[in-house]
Amino acid sequence: MATSKNWTKAQLKLAFHLYCQLPFGKLHKTNPEVIRLATLIGRTPSAVAMKLVNFASLDPAITSTGRKGLAGASNLDREVWVEFHADWEGLAIECEMLRRDLDPSPTMDEADELFTSEDFTGETRTVVMEQRIKQHFFRRAVLSSYGGRCCMSGVAEPRLLIASHIVPWSKDKQNRLNPSNGLCLSAIHDRAFDQGLITLSDDLKVIVSDELKRRNDQFIRTVFLPLEGGVITMPDRFIPDPAFISRHRNEAFIDNRKAIG
Template structure:
């Protein structure tokens, strides 16, 4: 079988053999970083070889879509949230896979930037910009492309770029974990969804990018959460504050809050919210 190209004819078998030879090479750190970044930004149910994002990442890093999907499954095997739902991921994870997983979990801020910059190191890469979820907020020009020197510098511009990189990674990871819908009311409208910090951004710098410190909330439930009008207990059930109940009876509050009182939030596929962070919110923000 032949493939017609502008430069002439090539044997498809020879091309396949060349691809297979490349795919048998050890995974590089940049390849693993890019694939783990993708793992964080898409629901686990979409880590399939036929997902256009998986196909695009595979093309850019020089691997097959099946190989990328398998690597995503390997990362899933380390995720306790998936195991709690009876999803085991794949069993063939390597030491390098585990090392990347542990590195991210120890320093989300550092690795969120490094994994983004890794994408930009592939020739002609279009992976620097993640899937657009926030249509109301467009990325700055050259968001990741060629900004390694900026990010490593001491300037105010470098700080701003880092903040934007962190915010974008956090939003993508949190929304993907919750299937792009509010974990209270299941609102699926992208323009109304927020990646809420459980421990506020200003309180703990080390938790700003950690997706386990995040909840996917619609704008109404986000504002109410930040103002301590409701909280989540250790069984992931919703508690309403006396400050909110003081406005009852109210049809609006009954529909948007009372209806969900004592119900469990819709748990994410990945990165379950840490009980320690939820306890901090109850102790410091919740208006009992």
């Protein structure tokens, strides 16, 4: 990708794509992923790191905590920000394809396995590949926002963590990859949330269902009941959207489903 003084839209999309997937504390020039992107687009690691922090200055989750990012975001930066929020799925795929055009060599990323897999061919392979790319982007975006820890239990083992959808994948196509529709949860907390056994209030406090409270189960009493009324650990970016939280509480939470039924 040719270098010029001004950033191209494709370069900005790749930068924002990376911004979404890196923890806030790793938006610096010595990060290997920053260096790799800089090499691919013909810019310095310092320039890429600066652009990532420009994007941070547009992020309400960053600025609302008193952090400012780096002033100087351009109109094109803002345009890319808005486009991503309007079409997370399309732009996640587009950016992955842009990256692969610049560097077709395989990496260790989960999505890359699809390009060497012999299990799928033709149209099926394309569909599965795109699905994995989307899942990979959403997982990285959500887990990095929460610092790689379950926001309810604090568990930090990556193999036990799930990028959990607040509004299920099948219920809201437009927000399937929106990181504000995600929570970082351990596998068991994800299962309880998905089944509507726990939910969140508008101020992001955990609500435990009456069904769990009635269980005479030591594990449930030890793991779930102490969560009641506690505020989840807030993410560095992509704070859960109140509209998604409300939908989960009203549509998925088992106590409310019973009340409606």
